[in-house]
Ligand code: SF4
């Protein structure tokens with residue numbers, strides 16, 4: 001093809017870059033960690049040392065609001081016109097997944113805040129530093145009797161936030177690698193996997209540092225379970241693209257074989273994100289050595305893998321159009 | 323009832339002179355390095371059995387525009403006449419519509435920092451019963467524009483006489499820009 005006259009750069013530009021990948025990751029991390037925290041809270045494991053489970057709930061209640069605030073900040077700064085973002089709040093388009101996302105986030109974000117304050121109610125009251133916030137604390141305390149309802153509501157909102165980031169991309173039929181019905185479920189699953197990992201990590205590092213090997217073993221297995229559901233989903237995702245034929249299967253083939261991003265997929269997403277944690281777990285389970293260090297490294301590797309999946313999907317989608 | 327605009331691009335008459343692209347830039351003050359309209363050349367076959375196809379790249383004014391359905395602020399909207407426009411005030415430059423457009427018709431105007439694309443020169447010309455700048459300048463009359471409701475319009479007549487191709491018709495976007503495909507030279 002020859003343009004004959006003029007630059008053709010605009011026809012192959014990357015319009016959504018690293019900032020969007022990080023936002024998708026953080027939104028997933030936030031919803032994943034709160035979902036995992038709630039699941040733990042509802043089915044608390046009494047049989048082993050239960051304190052690590054408490055730590056996971058605390059971790060989730062902190063990670064969720066921090067991650068979503070950070071993500072939204074990055075998202076708004078990345079807009080071509082950051083200061084005009086208020087239009088998102090005053091005009092809605094129900095056919096736009098982005099608009100739906102704004103609605104979900106308007107519900108989700110305040111609830112994760114309230115949930116955090118509920119979890120840390122005693123700590124908050126203890127510190128004189130928070131004294132000026134007393135009225136706020138009282139408001140939160142008055143919510144205490146609704147805690148269960150808030151939790152159910154939060155769970156639903158978190159599911160919406162975790163999956164909307166997938167629908168955001170899959171709604172675009174102009175981009176073959178994104179236009180897959182499996183993308184939302186893939187994103188949700190990997191969000192859960194990053195949620196498990198981040199809660200274990202933060203829980204171990206900040207809320208409970210000495211725990212018994214029994215629960216370490218359990219945490220390692222927990223990390224692994226979500227990875228084992230993600231792997232077949234990724235397989236199905238590409239198989240679906242191949243069977244779609246035409247441009248779509250061509251784009252999928254390129255995305256798995258061509259250039260830098262194929263490398264990121266095989267080494268980053270598959271190797272580091274899924275393979276390495278599996279190997280760690282197998283070695284740990286075989287040799288019966290359960291060190292906190294294993295769990296910490298394992299969790300970080302899982303989180304890195306989830307981040308790379310978002311990067312890969314965002315960039316490969318825009319580059320390989322078939 | 324609104325209008326039924328149609329723009330027909332006859333690949334057989336196009337000589338690739340780029341007058342349309344230049345006229346567009348002047349009419350709409352399009353900044354350097356970005357384009358509402360380009361004409362590309364595709365060469366097929368091997369010498370001496372060659373085929374040369376021209377292709378017009380611009381917004382095709384979808385009847386079912388994906389850019390409009392994804393825009394979170396309704397900054398991209400469809401008018402009663404079926405044309406797709408951008409309300410620059412409400413555009414937050416999220417670029418969602420750029421990604422949603424299967425025709426790569428949209429871009430960010432680097433001076434205004436909002437999304438831009440071909441609008442059939444609606445404000446400056448078509449609303450005043452003038453032809454779009456590209457159509458009026460084309461030296462070979464490869465471009466024709468008009469309202470399909472009028473039986474005597476050029477577009478109506480051409481649509482009856484010629485085989486029209488609507489780009490990426492399988493997507494169901496229903497473009498208002500149609501091509502009369504090249505009949506000469508090697509096809510592949
Ligand atoms: S060609 Fe692209 S920009 Fe134009 S109406 Fe269709 S989707 Fe929108």
Ligand code: SF4
Nearest residue numbers: 393413414416417419
């Ligand atoms: S870039 Fe502007 S016109 Fe396009 S979807 Fe975003 S707000 Fe709408």
